[in-house]
Each structure stands twice: as C-alpha cells, then as structure tokens.
Amino acid sequence: MTGPADLARIGLRWDPSGQAGLTGPLLALANDCDRAFQTIASRWRSREEAYPATLPASSLHGHLRSFPHQVTFATTLDPADANLGEFTDGPVVDRTGAVALTRTAPVTAVLTPAACHHVYHAHQGEQLPTAVHVTTRNTCFRRESSYEPLRRQWTFAMREIVCLGTAEETTSFLAQARAAIDYFTLLIDLPTDWTPATDPFFRPERHPGHLLQRIQPVKHEAIYGGSLALGSANLHHDHFGSAYSITRAGTPATTACIAFGLERWLYALVDRHGPDPDSWPDLLAAARQVATR
Amino acid sequence: MRSEAEIREQLRTFVRHHAGGVDITDDTELFTLRVLRSVHLPELIILLERLRGAPIDVEQLRIGDFDGIDAMMARFGAVQP
Numbered sequence: 001m002t003g004p005a006d007l008a009r010i011g012l013r014w015d016p017s018g019q020a021g022l023t024g025p026l027l028a029l030a031n032d033c034d035r036a037f038q039t040i041a042s043r044w045r046s047r048e049e050a051y052p053a054t055l056p057a058s059s060l061h062g063h064l065r066s067f068p069h070q071v072t073f074a075t076t077l078d079p080a081d082a083n084l085g086e087f088t089d090g091p092v093v094d095r096t097g098a099v100a101l102t103r104t105a106p107v108t109a110v111l112t113p114a115a116c117h118h119v120y121h122a123h124q125g126e127q128l129p130t131a132v133h134v135t136t137r138n139t140c141f142r143r144e145s146s147y148e149p150l151r152r153q154w155t156f157a158m159r160e161i162v163c164l165g166t167a168e169e170t171t172s173f174l175a176q177a178r179a180a181i182d183y184f185t186l187l188i189d190l191p192t193d194w195t196p197a198t199d200p201f202f203r204p205e206r207h208p209g210h211l212l213q214r215i216q217p218v219k220h221e222a223i224y225g226g227s228l229a230l231g232s233a234n235l236h237h238d239h240f241g242s243a244y245s246i247t248r249a250g251t252p253a254t255t256a257c258i259a260f261g262l263e264r265w266l267y268a269l270v271d272r273h274g275p276d277p278d279s280w281p282d283l284l285a286a287a288r289q290v291a292t293r
Numbered sequence: 294m295r296s297e298a299e300i301r302e303q304l305r306t307f308v309r310h311h312a313g314g315v316d317i318t319d320d321t322e323l324f325t326l327r328v329l330r331s332v333h334l335p336e337l338i339i340l341l342e343r344l345r346g347a348p349i350d351v352e353q354l355r356i357g358d359f360d361g362i363d364a365m366m367a368r369f370g371a372v373q374p
Contacts, residue, residue: 196356205351208331211338214354216324237327 002271007149010275018147018154020263025277026270030157033265034137036287037159040180041135043291044173046161049136051118054109059121062243063113066201066209072141072154074109077102111141115158116257120240123164128248131165133173150267151228157262162255164241165248170256174233177258180290181222181231187286190272192230197221224268231260297370300344304362307340319362334359341369 004014013021022030038048054074057064064071077087080103087102094100112118115138123132137159144152163173178194185192197219204210213219218237221229234257240246241253248254273279295303301319308317312328323329329337337359338349349369358368 206335206338208334211334211351211354212324212331214351215334215356215359217356237330 002267002275004149006275007267007270010270010277012149014149016147018144018152020149020153020156022266026266029266029269029277029280029283030262032283033260033262033269034157034159036184036283037161037260038135039284039287039291040184041133041161043176043180044133044161044163046133046135049119049122049134051112051115051122051136051138053139054111055113055117055121057108057110059244060110060113060117063117064110066207067113067142067199068202070142070144070200071113072111072143073107074111075101075107076105078105112138113142114140114259115160116162116255116259119160119162119164120244120246120255123246124244126246128164128246128253131163131169131173131248134162134164136160136162150263153263156264159260159262160257162257164246164253164255167237167254169248170235170254174235174256174258178220178233180293181258183293184286184290185222187289188269188281188283190224190230190268190281192222192224194220194233195223197229197232224264225271228264228268229261230264230268231258233258295344295346297366300341300370301362301366303340303344304365307337308362317362319366320364321362322360323362324360329359341365345369345371 004012007026008014011022011024011026013023015021057073077084083103087100090102091100115136118138119134119136137157139155140158141155143154147153161177163170165173181192196217198204198210198213199219201207201210218235220233222231222233224230236255236257238252238254240255241248246253246255269280273281305317305319308323308329311333315328317323317328321328338351342349355368357364359365
C-alpha cells in the first residue's frame with residue numbers, strides 16, 4: 001500500500017485541487033514511463049504529433065453533451081479597456097479564492113478532455129490511403145467529485161496511440177495493442193486484468209453512447225489492484241471518422257485508441273515495487289522487448 | 294398481451310426500417326455489423342419495454358444482449374404475465 005508520505009518523499013507535490021506536481025525520482029519515473037509508451041507505439045511506426053492545451057468547443061459538441069460535468073472551459077476576460085479596468089480595480093480574487101470576474105469573453109475553447117480528440121480534429125477531411133498510427137500526449141482536464149493523488153486528478157497526463165483505418169485495421173490494432181500491454185505488464189511485474197468498461201456519461205440511462213458501451217465490447221480497461229484503470233482500449237467505430245470527414249477506403253474511417261493515464265502508472269509501479277527507485281523495473285528495456293517482439 | 298411471435302415481428306419491422314436495405318436474419322449481429330447504431334438504442338429499448346410490458350434496467354444490460362433479434366428475444370422476449 002502506497003501512502004501520501006511515501007509519494008511525497010519520492011517527489012509528489014500534491015495540490016488538493018486535484019493536481020500533482022512531480023519532482024525527483026517520481027518525475028524520472030514518469031518520463032521513463034512515457035518513453036516506454038512511445039517505444040511501444042513505435043511497433044506500429046506511429047508518428048508523434050503534439051497539440052495545444054485547448055480544443056475548439058465547436059469541435060466537441062458531442063463530448064460537451066455527454067460529459068458536461070467533467071469539462072473545464074478556457075475563459076478569458078472581455079478585452080474592453082473599461083472591463084479590464086473594472087477587474088483590476090476590484091478584489092481580483094475574493095476571500096474564498098474565487099476570481100472576481102467581470103464580463104468574460106465568449107467561451108470558445110475547452111481544455112483538452114482526452115489527448116486523442118486533437119488527432120481527429122487535426123486530420124479532418126483527410127482521405128487516408130493506408131491506416132495511420134499516431135501517438136500523442138497531452139495534459140487532460142476532467143472535473144471529479146473528489147480527488148486522490150495519482151489515482152484520480154483534475155489534470156493528468158495522457159499518452160495515447162491512435163489508429164485510423166478500416167474496421168479490420170482498427171480491430172487488429174486493438175488486439176495487438178492489448179497483447180503488447182499484457183506483455184509489457186508481465187515484463188515489469190505489474191499485474192493487470194482487462195475488463196469491459198463504460199465512460200461516465202451524464203444521465204447515462206438513456207444516453208446512446210452509454211447504452212452501446214454496455215452491449216458492445218467497445219471499451220476495455222486494464223485494471224490494477226482490482227479498481228485502478230491504468231489504461232483503456234477504445235473502439236469508436238466510425239464515430240470520429242464521420243464527425244470529422246476522415247475517410248479510408250472510400251468510407252468514413254474507423255478509429256481506435258489505447259490511452260494510458262501516466263500518473264496512475266506511477267501509483268501502480270510504486271505500489272507494486274515500493275518507493276525505493278532501485279527496486280523499480282527497467283521500463284524502457286521492457287518496452288523495447290515489446291516493440292520488437 | 295402480445296405473443297412472442299408478435300414481439301419478434303415488431304422487432305423485425307424496427308430493424309428493417311433502420312437497416313437501410315441490408316438483408317437481415319434473426320441472428321444477424323446488428324450492432325457488431327453496424328446495421329444498427331448507438332442512436333437507435335434508446336428507441337429500441339423503449340420499443341422492447343412497450344412490447345414486453347416491463348421496464349428494462351439499463352444497468353443490467355450485458356454485452357451481446359442486442360446483437361440480433363434472437364439475442365433480444367432470449368434476453369427480453371418473455372411476455373410478462
């Protein structure tokens with residue numbers, strides 16, 4: 001069992017708002033972990049793509065309707081001089097810590113809810129001659145009712161490997177990716193079990209996305225310790241291909257992704273192998289074995 | 294009260310209406326093959342609830358429950374007394 005004191009000793013700087021700073025050995029482990037996932041992504045010759053912190057709200061209609069309780073918006077002040085003056089003349093931040101906002105500009109941007117959304121947005125309108133594999137990392141933002149260091153956070157790092165292709169290509173990718181993660185967790189002695197899962201939809205009882213996840217094996221999570229999802233394997237069918245006019249073989253592309261929550265891997269690795277960095281497995285060596293298998 | 298044969302026929306009518314000309318049988322894997330899509334699920338559940346005369350607890354749904362008319366009948370087709 002990993003306690004807050006153990007984590008603080010090896011570099012966790014926890015903010016109760018649900019955000020983690022990393023220093024020292026824990027930061028080094030996080031960097032190794034991400035490099036390991038990049039190495040695994042090289043198995044599919046995935047190209048690295050880097051994206052900004054926000055997405056246009058106009059590209060996330062479906063997401064905003066499905067997960068309004070988790071969304072964080074990027075808000076700015078109306079730039080009119082009088083409005084800015086009213087802001088600076090006021091308390092700026094009140095005694096509760098809340099910003100004393102004056103008039104805000106129209107909100108048009110959403111802080112990244114999942115790293116892969118950028119990939120579909122960026123590839124909008126493309127006709128893919130072959131399957132495309134992309135890996136990307138972003139800081140993701142999800143509001144929750146409570147937070148726990150490294151296990152459940154408002155902001156966290158997500159590394160993803162995304163496949164855009166035909167139904168057969170994406171199905172094959174997911175099978176290979178799940179097998180790759182199984183091999184990786186075996187090599188680093190981090191036991192996980194794949195289990196069907198659903199996303200936390202708002203009012204799920206009649207939400208088509210939630211219902212589909214209950215009756216179709218479109219989302220599986222790699223669970224550590226009985227409850228902590230370290231990653232997920234997701235089949236979107238042609239949802240994003242249709243929404244972003246991405247085609248493959250003359251029809252809307254099918255997409256799939258493997259997503260890793262980096263902080264959760266840190267928690268699991270320390271929980272499994274202890275807080276002494278000398279006892280931690282060589283993640284990169286294991287990932288190289290996975291990539292070349 | 295509807296018979297199981299009547300429920301089955303109503304389900305066939307619903308699927309044909311949304312299938313876009315795709316040939317289907319009672320064991321066609323409707324959601325796996327994308328004959329039906331997620332947007333059809335709420336309406337399909339409401340139809341089944343009406344036909345069987347009993348609610349469906351969506352939290353009790355299992356993978357495969359809707360993948361074919363045969364599968365739906367096996368899981369939800371029993372007529373309520």
